[in-house]
Amino acid sequence: MQASTDQPKPPATVVTHYLRNPDGSDPVMVQLAYAPQTFTTNASGETVTHLPVPGDTAKLVGQGTVALPQGETIVISRRNEPPGWGPATLVSVTPLPRKPPQSPRRPGAFRFRLCEPEPGLIFQPLIQLKGEANRRLERIMFYLVNGGRRSRVERGYVQESVFDPAIWDFTGSQFQCHDIDLLPGTNVLWLRLEADTGEVLVTNLVYALRTELDHQPPKLHLAWPQPSQRVAGTHLSIRGRVDDISAEILATREGGMDTPVQALIERDGRFWVERFPLDPGTNRVRLTARDAAGNQSFRNLEVVRADTSLVIDPVAEAELHQMQVRVTGTVRPSAHRVWVNGCEARVEANGRWEAWPVPVTPGGVAIFDAFAVPLAEGAALAPPPRELLQVQTRLPDEPVHLNLSRPACGVFELQLTGVAGRAFVIHSSTNLVDWTPVLTNRNAPEVFRLALTNTVATGCQFFRLGPAD
16 A cells, blocks of 8 residues: 655755865765745835745855765865855765866867757747756846747756866856747747856747647656555545646546546646545546647556555655655554655554655655555565665675665665675766776664665666775
């Protein structure tokens, strides 16, 4: 039996810090989330909420500490943080590949590459323009011209500044222009990029919106729940992905449902059907996706409403940007084992449970998937859900068990058992040729866990374990 809940994360600015560790070990990338600050701005007493601009990136070296999940610390300075910002929440820590120092390179001519969508014929009236430049961008502006009508000038945003540890400097930017509404016919998109070097690049992109030529329906991919899954509760959240963000998605249930539930579609194509009502027993759900041209696609899904109760308590909003949180809830009857995002909870005799540390999914929404198994069915010996791999090796002569699991979307966890007091190094590779040290530990506990949150960008990743020097 399963239950799932999702909580939008509060507005925040995520600032990236690149840090050299003072002991000479691998540098790391640390992301901190800053909440908006509310303050009085003028004599009339008006209250304004200030949200720092996304994409601002800082290089910091100095005093202060940020705690890592394994209890280690790295040095970080607060002297360059904007004045008035409140305390930061640790979002992620990513080791950077060690590279030999190099002299700064001449960057060449200022240029950019359009990632999506390609100019030309297009069928979707709502687009997200994504690109990358070989400079650190300070400002991005755009407007649209269609049939002699010009939209107002809008602002684009830097999604990520590209940092090269070898020269310890920024070498480029990835940017996005949000929610561009195209009109039928020819649309000319004026784009202006301003670099921190003072250079300016201006270009025009032409898109011809012709929905009448589109005969391909949207593609739907379901992420949760799975077919015939037993779920707890009277309502259900359905989530998945669609390849057309301008489509409309409606969810209906066979028999006894008068009003369809419309899905919310995010900019990256992820969709949510919130609080879909469930009847006792088997529910036959139908998802219908319709694009701007009228093409439709369908997905049918059977979901079984369980008699057992599994409830996930809301997590405090201020904690949702953290890497790991404490999650609580109830299960009735209490004779169950419970996991949340792959982390097993401690279940009390009264049915209250608590799970820690539960990894938080990246992005703007925190997803918590709970899984309960009755003890009467032999679950006491069952492995945790979403187990991907179990390996036994030796370090160097004593046995060690490695378990790789996926506690949440985009998050993988490597668990080592039998490493108490040992010194070891974990390496990672994407091609089995080039290996990068991920972590060194010289006094591990009996069970050591490493959460990997940056594996989405790599289609395949390998890990190896070896003794530390």
